[in-house]
Amino acid sequence: MSSEADGLRETARSYFAEYDPGPAHDWHHVERVKALADRLAAGREADGRKIDERVLHAAVLLHDIGRGREDAGEIEDHAAWGASETRDVLGEREGFDAERTEAVAHAIRAHRYSNDVEPETVEARLLSDADNLDALGAIGIARVFAYGGETGTPIHDPDRPVEADDSPAGETGTNHLRKKILALPERMYTDRGREVAEQRRAFVEDFLERLEAEATGDR
Numbered sequence: 001m002s003s004e005a006d007g008l009r010e011t012a013r014s015y016f017a018e019y020d021p022g023p024a025h026d027w028h029h030v031e032r033v034k035a036l037a038d039r040l041a042a043g044r045e046a047d048g049r050k051i052d053e054r055v056l057h058a059a060v061l062l063h064d065i066g067r068g069r070e071d072a073g074e075i076e077d078h079a080a081w082g083a084s085e086t087r088d089v090l091g092e093r094e095g096f097d098a099e100r101t102e103a104v105a106h107a108i109r110a111h112r113y114s115n116d117v118e119p120e121t122v123e124a125r126l127l128s129d130a131d132n133l134d135a136l137g138a139i140g141i142a143r144v145f146a147y148g149g150e151t152g153t154p155i156h157d158p159d160r161p162v163e164a165d166d167s168p169a170g171e172t173g174t175n176h177l178r179k180k181i182l183a184l185p186e187r188m189y190t191d192r193g194r195e196v197a198e199q200r201r202a203f204v205e206d207f208l209e210r211l212e213a214e215a216t217g218d219r
Contacts, residue, residue: 012030025068065078066081079110086104136201136204141177
């Protein structure tokens with residue numbers, strides 16, 4: 001890692017030391033998203049041009065710097081706040097002119113699942129896919145229940161089946177997986193993202209089938 005990249009990494013990580021967002025959105029999440037983004041971007045071009053790795057890596061490192069503040073109730077939208085803060089972080093940093101800085105800010109603004117901001121660049125689409133992939137599969141299941149433990153959300157309640165759950169995100173961990181997480185493959189923007197998402201979606205389906213069977217004593 002270059003000294004420039006290492007310096008940005010340490011700057012990004014400092015936001016997590018100041019505000020702990022919990023295990024579902026901690027620095028390990030950022031590192032997993034980076035590994036996934038690198039995997040999706042490896043050896044490819046998009047829209048007839050090479051991926052700007054500097055933009056992609058900066059967007060990955062900085063995409064959740066506002067998450068802890070949102071969880072603490074200090075800001076409403078960590079993606080919007082993070083995009084604004086990123087302009088200050090990168091404003092005088094070598095290698096980031098105004099155009100490149102705006103590309104990073106756009107990727108961060110567009111990455112959030114619940115925002116209606118369409119990722120317009122390949123780097124933004126790669127960040128979005130990588131971030132969503134980390135919510136799928138085995139690690140995604142672990143994150144749902146880790147977050148549920150923090151918020152007191154039940155793991156599963158047979159008296160609250162998903163078809164009777166009108167909440168946007170699900171009132172239980174299993175309902176959240178069915179209502180939100182299993183819909184993530186439909187939000188993928190890259191071919192590789194869709195391939196990995198389908199593999200991870202199948203794992204979540206199998207897990208839910210087993211969990212719900214065990215919950216009723218059938219397994």
